[in-house]
Amino acid sequence: MKTLLLYPQFPQSFWSYDRAMEIAGLKAVIPPLGIITVAALLPEDWQVRFYDRNVRLETEADWEWCDLVIISAMLVQRPDFHALIKKAVRLGKKVAVGGPYPTSVPQEAQASGADYLILDEGEMTVPLFLEAIAQGQTQGIFRSPEKPDVTQSPMPRFDLLELDAYFMMAIQFSRGCPFNCEFCDIISLYGRKSRTKEPAQTLAELQYLYDLGWRGSLFIVDDNFIGNQRNVKRFLRELIPWMQQHNYPFTFMTEASVNLAEDDELLELMVEAGFYAVFLGIETPDQDSLVVTRKVQNTRNPLVEACHKINEAGLLIYAGFILGFDGERTGAGERIQAFVEQTSIPQPMLGILQAPPNTALWNRLQQEQRLIEGDSIHPTGDQNTLMNFIPTRPIAEIAREYVEGFWTLYEPVNYLRRAFQQCLNIVPSKRGTQTMQIPVGRKLRLFAQLIWHQGLRRPEIRGQFWGQLWTLLWTKPQVLNMYLALCAAGEHFWEYRVLARERITQQLGYDPLEVSVLPQVERTLVKNM
Structure with a gap:
């Protein structure tokens, strides 16, 4: 079987870092781990061609060559995903799809013409698909209520990747999360039991990447790396001597979840093993909203203290924040801004709440008849989409707080100040501070681009950039790579905040920062949605 594996393009989004990748001479932040794992599940005698369309586009010759097209996608890749299915159908090619998006909303892939839907987790459903192909079946939906034992998951086909096109590599240690946050689709997709690979299995993946020549940063893509603390400590204790x-x-x-701050041993092991950063789902500093959304793990200890403790252990913090929880009080956006300034988190991912299909939130809102019907019933997968349900406070108010918060947080002077302060907050470990690694061969280009864009071209931050750079160079050179990478990311966010404002303005029909909203506008908006 001649098989063309495709990973759809991402639109410009919070995590795409488009401008930063451009100035570094790279194509994408991380590779698609799911589809190269699927590639490892295919029969050895199948011929495979793989394209991450964010790195390189396939050719018409590839389309003519293949018998079968396999596409994996997340929700944010929806436009290109459907375009690829329709092209395959138009060319008379059989097409199979999988990944989080078709698993959550299979009917949309079917409507575009997909022949085979390989849903849920591939270790369980790819064999079912292969059996159907062997029997000559021309279509099918393959699902499994059972969760696979990930200790049996194959080595991903890292050899299919263009390594020098990515900022980071990616591996997975665990799937699932033990918590029960109402809005999260991870537990509906992967379950509440955190299933982990064996340490030796994960070390073999690292060895493979090492042998392929990768050196630099690596993202462990688990939705909650510390979901099974016993097993993660086992892994870290074997990772340390390997490193x-x-x-x-x-x-x-x-x-990781915020309760990472409660385990001193785990923090120490992570830093000793070479971890330099962690993304935390903080969501909101409002305790009542955390209780409403069942994020109880964030209510056990003060969140500001947790962030300070993680910094003091030697880790950079990224974090997610959400507006629009039920019962949320006016000013939630301002309170998030204050929290971010207090903790100096450089890149707060501020978003508007969505109810993903099949989550507890989705089911509750459906029962309450608050889901919004029509084309916007499903979220776009990015953070600057108005909610797909009727909230408990005015949509216009939430939209204004979102745009105002994002605009202010990513104002260049504010962003660079937090990046600088976060680097100062990080306390070096006994072995020295781990840091973000810029791929070999890209450092000089990145530094030269930053000198031009922030050290010369932008008068509003020129003095700040040089002052902070020299301070870190003389007082904390260990974090210089980290600071430069954060500065480069700023180039993306300064463009993205404009796009976020434009997207919300388009959905509302007015700019929330420039127009006084009348009650009639609010009623019309809800009616039209």
């Missing part, structure tokens, strides 16, 4: 023996070729970042 020492290989002269620390990688530095790591991952996602």
Whole structure:
């Protein structure tokens, strides 16, 4: 079987870092781990061609060559995903789809013409698909209520990647999360039991990347890396000597719940193993909203203190924040801004609440008849889309707080100040501070571009850039790479905040920062949606 594996393009989004990738001479932040794992599940005698369309586009010759097209996508990739299905149908090619988006909303892939829907987790459903192909079936939907034992998951086909096109590599250690946040689709997709790979299995993946020549930062894509603390400590205790023996070729970042701050041993192990950053789902400093959305793990200890403790352990913090929870009080956006300034989190991912399909939030809102019907019933997958339900406070008020918050937080002077302060907050470990690694061969280009854009071209931040750079160079050179990478990311966010404002303005029909909103506008907006 001649198989063309495609990963759809991302629109410009919070995590796309388009401008930063451009000035660094890179194509994408991280590779698509899911589809290269699917590639490893295919029969050895199948011929495979793979394209991450964010890195390189396939050719018409590839389309003519293939018998079968396999596409994996997340919700944010929706436009290109459907365009690829329709092209395959137009060319008479069989097309199979999978990934989080078709798993959550399979009917949309069917409507575009997909022949095979390989849903849920591939270790369970790809074999069902292969059996159907062997029997000559021309279509099918393959699902499994059972969750796979990820210790049996194959080694991803890292050899299919253009390594020098990415800022970071990616591996996965666990799936699932033990918590029960109402808005989160992770537990509906992967369950509440955190299933982990064996340490030796994960070290083999790292060795493979090492042998392929990768050196630099690596994202462990788990939705909650510390969901199974016993097993993650087992892994870290074996990772530490591996890193020492290989002269620390990688530095790591991952996602974790805030209760990481409650475990001193876990923090120490992560830093010793080479972790430099963690993404935290903080969501809001409002305790009542955390209770409403069932994020109880964030209510046990003061969140500001948790952030300070994680910084003091040696880790950079990224964090997510959400507006629009039920019962949310006016001024939630301002309170998030104050929290971000207090903790100096450089890149707060501020978003508007969405109810993803099949989540507890979705089901509750459906029962309450608050879901908005029509084309916007499903979220776009990015953070600057108005909610797909009727909220408990005015939509116009939430939209204004979102745009105002994002605009202010990513004002260049504010952003660079937080990036600088966060670097100062990080306390070096006994072995020295781990840091974000800029890919070899890209450092000089990135530094030259930053000198031009922030050290010369932008008078509003020129003095700030040089002052902060020299301060870190003389007082904390260990974090210089981290600071430069954060500065580069600023180029993306200064463009993205304009796009976020334009997107909300288009949905509202007016700019929330420039127009006084009348009650009639609010009623019309809800009616039209």
